[in-house]
Amino acid sequence: MAEGRFDFRVTAKDKVTRARCGVINTPHGECETPLFMPVATLASVKAMRPDEVRGLGFDMVLANAYHLMLRPGVDVVEGAGGLHAFMRWGGPILTDSGGYQVLSLGRDVRITEEGASFRSHQDGGSVFLSPEACMQLQGRLGADIIMALDECLPYPSDRDRVERSLRLNHDWALRCRESHTDGRQALFGIIQGGMYADLRARAARMIVELGFPGYGLGGLSVGEPRDLTLELVSETLAHVPEHAPVYLMGVGDPLGIGESVALGVDMFDSTLPTRIARNGSALVDGGRINLRNARFTTDDGPLEPSCECYACSNFSRAYIRHLVVSKEILGLYLLTGHNLHKLSCLMSGIREAIATGCYTEFLNRLKRMGSGLES
Amino acid sequence: MAEGRFDFRVTAKDKVTRARCGVINTPHGECETPLFMPVATLASVKAMRPDEVRGLGFDMVLANAYHLMLRPGVDVVEGAGGLHAFMRWGGPILTDSGGYQVLSLGRDVRITEEGASFRSHQDGGSVFLSPEACMQLQGRLGADIIMALDECLPYPSDRDRVERSLRLNHDWALRCRESHTDGRQALFGIIQGGMYADLRARAARMIVELGFPGYGLGGLSVGEPRDLTLELVSETLAHVPEHAPVYLMGVGDPLGIGESVALGVDMFDSTLPTRIARNGSALVDGGRINLRNARFTTDDGPLEPSCECYACSNFSRAYIRHLVVSKEILGLYLLTGHNLHKLSCLMSGIREAIATGCYTEFLNRLKRMGSGLES
Numbered sequence: 173m174a175e176g177r178f179d180f181r182v183t184a185k186d187k188v189t190r191a192r193c194g195v196i197n198t199p200h201g202e203c204e205t206p207l208f209m210p211v212a213t214l215a216s217v218k219a220m221r222p223d224e225v226r227g228l229g230f231d232m233v234l235a236n237a238y239h240l241m242l243r244p245g246v247d248v249v250e251g252a253g254g255l256h257a258f259m260r261w262g263g264p265i266l267t268d269s270g271g272y273q274v275l276s277l278g279r280d281v282r283i284t285e286e287g288a289s290f291r292s293h294q295d296g297g298s299v300f301l302s303p304e305a306c307m308q309l310q311g312r313l314g315a316d317i318i319m320a321l322d323e324c325l326p327y328p329s330d331r332d333r334v335e336r337s338l339r340l341n342h343d344w345a346l347r348c349r350e351s352h353t354d355g356r357q358a359l360f361g362i363i364q365g366g367m368y369a370d371l372r373a374r375a376a377r378m379i380v381e382l383g384f385p386g387y388g389l390g391g392l393s394v395g396e397p398r399d400l401t402l403e404l405v406s407e408t409l410a411h412v413p414e415h416a417p418v419y420l421m422g423v424g425d426p427l428g429i430g431e432s433v434a435l436g437v438d439m440f441d442s443t444l445p446t447r448i449a450r451n452g453s454a455l456v457d458g459g460r461i462n463l464r465n466a467r468f469t470t471d472d473g474p475l476e477p478s479c480e481c482y483a484c485s486n487f488s489r490a491y492i493r494h495l496v497v498s499k500e501i502l503g504l505y506l507l508t509g510h511n512l513h514k515l516s517c518l519m520s521g522i523r524e525a526i527a528t529g530c531y532t533e534f535l536n537r538l539k540r541m542g543s544g545l546e547s
Numbered sequence: 548m549a550e551g552r553f554d555f556r557v558t559a560k561d562k563v564t565r566a567r568c569g570v571i572n573t574p575h576g577e578c579e580t581p582l583f584m585p586v587a588t589l590a591s592v593k594a595m596r597p598d599e600v601r602g603l604g605f606d607m608v609l610a611n612a613y614h615l616m617l618r619p620g621v622d623v624v625e626g627a628g629g630l631h632a633f634m635r636w637g638g639p640i641l642t643d644s645g646g647y648q649v650l651s652l653g654r655d656v657r658i659t660e661e662g663a664s665f666r667s668h669q670d671g672g673s674v675f676l677s678p679e680a681c682m683q684l685q686g687r688l689g690a691d692i693i694m695a696l697d698e699c700l701p702y703p704s705d706r707d708r709v710e711r712s713l714r715l716n717h718d719w720a721l722r723c724r725e726s727h728t729d730g731r732q733a734l735f736g737i738i739q740g741g742m743y744a745d746l747r748a749r750a751a752r753m754i755v756e757l758g759f760p761g762y763g764l765g766g767l768s769v770g771e772p773r774d775l776t777l778e779l780v781s782e783t784l785a786h787v788p789e790h791a792p793v794y795l796m797g798v799g800d801p802l803g804i805g806e807s808v809a810l811g812v813d814m815f816d817s818t819l820p821t822r823i824a825r826n827g828s829a830l831v832d833g834g835r836i837n838l839r840n841a842r843f844t845t846d847d848g849p850l851e852p853s854c855e856c857y858a859c860s861n862f863s864r865a866y867i868r869h870l871v872v873s874k875e876i877l878g879l880y881l882l883t884g885h886n887l888h889k890l891s892c893l894m895s896g897i898r899e900a901i902a903t904g905c906y907t908e909f910l911n912r913l914k915r916m917g918s919g920l921e922s
Contacts, residue, residue, distance in 0.1 A: 215869070219876040221857075244844065244869040251845050252865055260861050469619070470626050482596075486635050490627055494590070494619040501594040501876060 178316065178358035178385055180205075180417045180438075186531040190409070190436035193526045196232075196417060198264040198316035199356045200256060203231035205417060206433045206526075208424070208519050209266060209441040210512055213239050215249070215259040218446045219501070219508040222261045228509070229516035231263050234441045237310050237318075238270030238277070238301075242294045246312045254314030266441075267315040268421070269306050269348075271322040271362070272390070283323055285340065303347035311354050319388055320348040322362040327394040334366035342378045349382055360386040360419060367396055369407040376411035386417040389437075393423045402431055409436045426455070426518050430538040433522055434531065445511035450504050452496040455514040458541030463507070468493040481513035482506070553691065553733035553760055555580075555792045555813075561906040565784070565811035568901045571607075571792060573639040573691035574731045575631060578606035580792060581808045581901075583799070583894050584641060584816040585887055588614050590624070590634040593821045594876070594883040597636045603884070604891035606638050609816045612685050612693075613645030613652070613676075617669045621687045629689030641816075642690040643796070644681050644723075646697040646737070647765070658698055660715065678722035686729050694763055695723040697737040702769040709741035717753045724757055735761040735794060742771055744782040751786035761792040764812075768798045777806055784811045801830070801893050805913040808897055809906065820886035825879050827871040830889040833916030838882070843868040856888035857881070 176197055184193040194205040210217045210225055212233045217225050225233060240249060252258040255265055271288075274281055278290030278299075287302030301309075303321045310318035321344050323337050345361050352359045361384035365372035379387065389408055392401050405420060412418055417438040423429060424442020432440070445455060452464045454475045461468075461475070474484035475492065483492065483506035495503030525534035551572055559568040569580040585592045585600055587608045592600050600608060615624055627633040630640055646663075649656055653665030653674075662677030676684075678696045685693035696719050698712050720736045727734045736759035740747035754762065764783055767776050780795060787793055792813040798804060799817020807815070820830065827839045829850045836843075836850070849859035850867065858867065858881035870878030900909035 214873045214875055215866070216875045216877045219880075221877065221880070243873055244865070248845055248865060248869065252847060252863060258863075258866055258869075260866075470623055472627060488627060488633075490619070490623060491590070491633055491635075494623065498589045498618055500589055500591045501879060502591045502596065504876060505594075505596070505880075 177355060180386065180415070182414070184527045186434075186526050187529060188532045189434035189535070191433045191522075191526045191531045192436065192438070193523050194417065194438060196264070198358070200262060200264045200316050201231065203264055204523055205438040206429075206519060206522050207232060207439055208429065208515050209234040209439065210515075211236075211441055211443045211446065212259065212261070213443075214243065215240060215255060217512075218450065219504045220446075220512070222259060224509065225261075225512070226263065228512050229520060230512070232266060232316075233261055233263070234266045234268065235259075235313070235315065236270070236273060237267045237306070237313060238273035240267075240313060241270070241299070241309055242292050246309055250312045250314070254312075256314065264317065265315040266317040267310050267313055267319065269310065269319040269321045269362070270301055271319075272324045272421075274301065275324040275326065283340075285343070287321070288323070303344045304351040307348050307351045307359075311352070311357065315357065317358045317360060317386065318352075320345045320359060320361050320384075322364055322390055324364070324391055325366060327367070327391070327396060329366050331366070331368055331371070334364075334368060334371055337364060337366075338371060338375050338378060341375065342382070345379055345382055345384075349384070358385045360384055360388050362388040362390040362421075363408055363412075364391045365404070365408070366391065367400060367404065369404055372404050372408045373411055376408045380412055384416070386419060387412050388419045388421050390421050392420065393428065398428060398431075401428070402435065405432055405437065406435045424515070426514070427538055427542070429518060430522065430535050433526075434535055445515050446508050449507035449511050452503075452507070454492075454507050455511045463489065463493040463496045463503075465493075475507075475510050479510065479513065481510045483510045552730060555761065555790070557789070559902045561809075561901050562904060563907045564809035564910070566808045566897075566901045566906045567811065567813070568898050569792065569813060571639070573733070575637060575639045575691050576606070578639055579898055580813040581804075581894060581897050582607060582814055583804065583890050584609040584814065585890075586611075586816055586818045586821065587634065587636070588818075589618065590615060590630060592887075593825065594879045595821075595887070597634060599884065600636075600887070601638065603887045604895060605887070607641060607691075608636060608638070609641045609643065610634075610688070610690065611645070611648060612642040612681070612688060613648035615642075615688060616645070616674070616684055617667050621684055625687045625689070629687075631689065639692065640690040641692040642685050642688055642694065644685065644694040644696045644737070645676055646694075647699045647796075649676065650699040650701065658715075660718070662696070663698070678719045679726040682723050682726045682734075686727070686732065690732065692733045692735060692761065693727075695720045695734060695736050695759075697739055697765055699739070699766055700741060702742070702766070702771060704741050706741070706743055706746070709739075709743060709746050712739065712741075713746060713750050713753060716750065717757070720754055720757055720759075724759070733760045735759055735763050737763040737765040737796075738783055738787075739766045740779070740783070741766065742775060742779065744779055747779050747783045748786055751783045755787055759791070761794060762787050763794045763796050765796050767795065768803065773803060773806075776803070777810065780807055780812065781810045799890070801889070802913055802917070804893065805897065805910050808901075809910055820890050821883050824882035824886050827878075827882070829882050830886045838864065838868040838871045838878075840868075850882075850885050854885065854888065856885045858885040
């Protein structure tokens with residue numbers, strides 16, 4: 173499967189915005205950017221077969237090093253020949269470092285210069301994650317792109333706290349870079365900086381100075397207003413070299429993706445399409461509908477008339493509502509497939525609009541439709 | 548889709564046993580017998596797409612009139628154009644009458660000559676199911692084969708109780724036949740009789756005398772020893788005319804199916820393959836394995852080496868165990884697909900063995916492998 177090492181080349185640039193198309197090359201094949209990565213937390217995109225995820229038009233998936241470390245454990249994944257073989261995903265994989273999960277899921281978290289110690293949310297066992305241990309963990313999982321260990325701060329965090337964290341994140345990023353030796357894996361640095369534009373800029377300069385083949389923007393889309401997210405992304409990207417792909421971590425709503433692409437973001441991941449599916453919601457143009465709503469009880473139309481996904485080609489809202497209300501697994505499956513199809517269409521629409529020089533029109537249409545954040 | 552009315556013709560007979568091959572014709576196409584119907588309780592075979600169920604080799608599915616009456620309600624299904632359109636199953640469908648569910652799920656059940664009154668297990672609402680109401684319900688759902696309303700007795704029930712029930716079942720069967728007017732639906736009678744061979748024989752004569760195009764054997768495989776089940780099936784079938792298909796309700800273990808086919812049974816249904824999948828179990832030749840067992844943690848082999856299903860062609864026991872332990876939906880899906888594939892292979896193996904005159908050898912091999920009932 174080795175198709176060479178990691179690289180990124182820009183293939184088209186929008187003339188008005190900073191949107192761009194590119195190609196990421198990895199040992200497991202190429203991906204066109206801007207791209208969205210479905211989340212396979214525990215080495216499975218929830219409710220989907222890997223060949224279906226691929227068939228829906230996704231080239232790369234994200235898995236969580238933190239979760240996999242706890243279950244089934246890195247020994248099991250490594251023993252199976254690594255993550256690609258274990259989960260039967262032949263394309264590129266990105267693993268995140270676990271910094272975010274330590275913050276959000278760990279118990280008794282204690283961060284020192286040395287690393288993060290915490291108790292597992294699974295069995296309460298003590299875990300210690302240093303930058304070096306994180307690189308070893310992700311090395312053994314074997315993803316194509318791995319992320320530096322970062323300290324994620326809660327939102328909101330005061331300026332002093334964020335400022336102190338910049339140095340720690342710089343030092344951890346450096347230690348990650350130094351202990352990362354597997355040339356087949358691309359290590360991305362992560363830029364933090366809380367909700368302070370100048371600290372984001374400073375963090376960007378500090379991390380970029382270390383030199384990584386790509387950069388993650390962490391700690392955003394955690395509850396702050398969308399305008400602020402975009403302002404901070406814009407401020408950060410002014411300090412990131414154009415030749416490196418930029419990955420906005422955790423953003424998955426259609427308008428948020430569209431607006432971030434206009435600022436120069438190349439990669440996205442989010443549990444949104446799969447998570448809201450399990451909650452009974454379908455993405456539709458400009459928003460979402462929740463099939464639990466009684467108004468769908470006898471609705472014989474598809475989830476969305478213009479959609480060509482398997483669910484919309486075959487089943488009525490009434491049937492899918494019945495499945496959701498009855499907790500039938502097929503309901504989760506149909507909604508997950510539909511939502512991922514919507515994201516896939518969005519990304520191919522974005523790439524096509526950039527390549528054909530009409531990204532501004534595309535984005536304006538997306539804005540007119542609405543945010544897709546509300547029900 | 549109308550391919551004529553219901554009929555059944557025998558196409559091959561085993562020379563040693565009473566096993567036979569046949570073809571059931573329905574308004575939604577033909578099915579070869581002996582056949583197994585996956586159970587789509589709420590108009591969905593749990594965790595499977597309808598096109599996958601068909602692709603696995605099943606021609607007919609079973610849905611539960613009782614469950615569908617309570618959720619989503621017959622109005623919704625009828626409004627969608629009936630069960631076939633609602634669940635997008637183009638092939639034949641059989642609905643059961645609800646007699647068994649009244650016994651097993653209903654609260655405050657009261658059986659009178661008139662019918663069964665009980666409280667819904669969903670919302671506690673009062674429901675009354677008479678033979679006439681049951682025919683109307685199944686008529687509106689629109690299955691190809693429908694079942695007469697029967698009184699199911701708990702196991703064990705004493706002889707007097709069973710004997711009294713014979714008359715009621717006869718009267719209800721007669722009323723079902725008289726109120727059933729849709730010639731596109733075939734109405735099967737149900738033969739009960741508890742665990743008493745002579746009462747089974749008497750029930751068979753009483754129900755057969757009314758004249759139905761097919762017969763269900765109800766109230767078996769409810770906890771009694773397998774030898775007794777087979778003895779009662781054999782005793783019953785001595786009184787059922789050869790031209791009618793016989794459906795042994797609720798039997799789904801491979802050896803039970805094989806042995807019943809040898810007695811002349813043509814149709815089976817059971818939640819077994821889908822239910823044990825959701826419990827983490829995979830059918831393998833001669834038994835089953837539970838993937839929760841720690842011995843599979845690093846097992847890189849497939850569920851079953853000789854199996855050609857999607858799960859076995861792609862994934863290791865270690866990965867599937869990880870999915871099951873992590874409650875990932877893909878785990879249920881892979882095990883369900885595997886178990887249904889095993890049942891499908893069993894049925895096609897049975898049909899081929901009968902057609903080629905070697906059913907005794909086939910059954911002996913099945914017996915040597917074991918019952919498939921234990922773990």
